[in-house]
Amino acid sequence: MNNNNNIDDPNIVVDPDLISELPDECLACVFQSLGPGDRKRCSLVCRRWLVAEGQSRHRISLDARSDLMDAVPSLFTRFDAVTKLALKCDRRSVSIGDDALVMISMRCRNLTRLKLRACREITDAGMVGFAKNCKGLKKLSCGSCTFGAKGMNAVLDNCAALEEISVKRLRGITDGVAAEPIGPGVAAGSLKTICLKELYNGQCFGPLIVGSKKLKTLKLFRCSGDWDKLLEVIADKVTSLVEIHLERLQVSDHGLAAISNCLDLEILHLVKTPECTNAALVSIANRCNLLRKLHIDGWKTNRIGDEGLIAIAKRCPNLQELVLIGVNPTSLSLGLLGANCRNLQRLALCASETIGDAEICCIASKCMALKKLCIKGCPVSDHGMEALAVGCPNLVKVKVKKCRGVTCEGAGWLRASRGSLAVNLDTAANEPLDRYPSDVAVVENEGLISHSAAEADTASSSSNGRSSFSKARLSFFAGRNFVACTFRRWSNGNNSSNGS
8 A cells, every 4th residue: 555645755755834933022922922822732732832821821820729829839839920910809708917928928039919809817017917028019009808907017118119009808907996107118209009909997098198108099999088188188199199089078168169279180080078078179160170081979968060060071171071979950051061061972861850951952052063962860761862963063972871752763863964973872771870870981001900891892782672662663774783882881982092
C-alpha cells in the first residue's frame, strides 16, 4: 500500500507550526483578548501555554474562604503578574485571615488594586502587614470587613500612590464613643476619589478628606451623624472638588452653602436629603457656575422646587444633565432651563405631581438640545406625546414608565411621527416610585463603584402587551431596532461621545 501522507517522504512539504514560533509576549497579547473560559481552555494545551497564560493574567477574583490559605503558594506562583485582586467571601463562611493576606501581599508586590468583601477574619494586623508589602497600591475597596482605624491608617501611611478609596460597612470603627481619626497619611497627596457608605462613625475619615488637597470626587452614602460642620471644613480646605454625591445624609442648607465654595464643582447629586431647601440650591447656583450634572431626589418633601431650579437656570448655563425625582417643578422653571441651558441634553422627571401635558409641551418647545428624555410616574397623557412629536428637534430617545395617561396608541403614534426616535413605553406598576430609580441612575466610571449599580432594564414594551393600534404599525418599523435604553446607558453613551 502506497502511503502518500508519510512525513518522511521528501516530496511532501509540511507546513511549519507558526504558533509555536510566536514569542511569549505575542502569545500573552492573544490570551488577553480572550474571555475567561477560552483562557482556561488554552492554558491546558501545553506547558508553555500554561505558563504564558498565567504570566499574562493581571486581574483575578478569588473565593476568599479560609481554605484558600493552602492554595496561595501554588496559585500565586502561577499568577505572579497579578495587579488587580478581588477577595470575596460568602457571609456565611469563614474568610481568610491575616496570615493569608500577608502571604498574598508578599507574592503580589506589584498589586495596584485590592477589593475585599466580607473578609471578617482580617484584622488590623493583617492590613498592616499587607500595606508594608504593597506600597504601590492605587485603589482600595473594602466592604463588610472588621478591621478598624489602625489597619486603614496603615494603608494610608504606606501607599503613597493611592488614588481611590471606597469603604462600606467597616465594622471596626463602630466601637467606642470617640472613634480614632483616620488619615491623612502620605496617601492624602495622591487621593482623587473617596467613597464612604453606611458607616456609623464616618466622620472619623474627616482628617483624610480634609487633607486630600487633590481630591476630585467625594461620595457619602447613608453615613450617620451630622455632616454640616465637616462639610464646612472640607469646602474650606479642599477647593479642587469636581463631583459630590450626598445620599440619605444628615445635611442642611448650611452644609450645602459651604459646598458652594467649591467653584470647580461640575456634578452634584442630592438624594433624599430632606433638610435641604431651595435656599441651598440658590447658594450652589450663585457660585458653582460650571455645574454640568444635577441630580435631585426631593423625597416628595416639596422643599426644593421652582425657586431653586430657576436659580440653576439663570446661573448654570453649562448644564447638560438634570434628574428630578420627587420634585414638583412647573413650566416656569422648566421653560427657563430650556431657554438658558442651551446644552441640556439629558432630562429625567420622576414621581412628580406637577409634570403634566403642559410641562411636556413647555419642554418640547424650549429644550432644543434635548436628546434623551425619561418620564416616570407623572400625570402625563397622550397629548404630551403629541407635543414631543413636533418639538425637541434633536431628541433621539424617550422612555415613558408608569405614566397611566400614556397609552400604547400614543407611544405608537409618536414612533410613527418621528421614525428616527426610539420610544420605550413601560406601564408596569409593580415597582415603588419612592426609591431612587435604577433607570435614571448614572454610573460614572464602571469599576467606579457606584452606589446603585442596578442592571440596565431590558426592553419591556414588548412584554406588556400591545393594542390593535400599535400592532397595526409594526410593519412600519420593519428593519428598525427600537431597543429600550435606560437613562444610565443614555448617559454613558453620551459621556463617551462628549469626552466627559
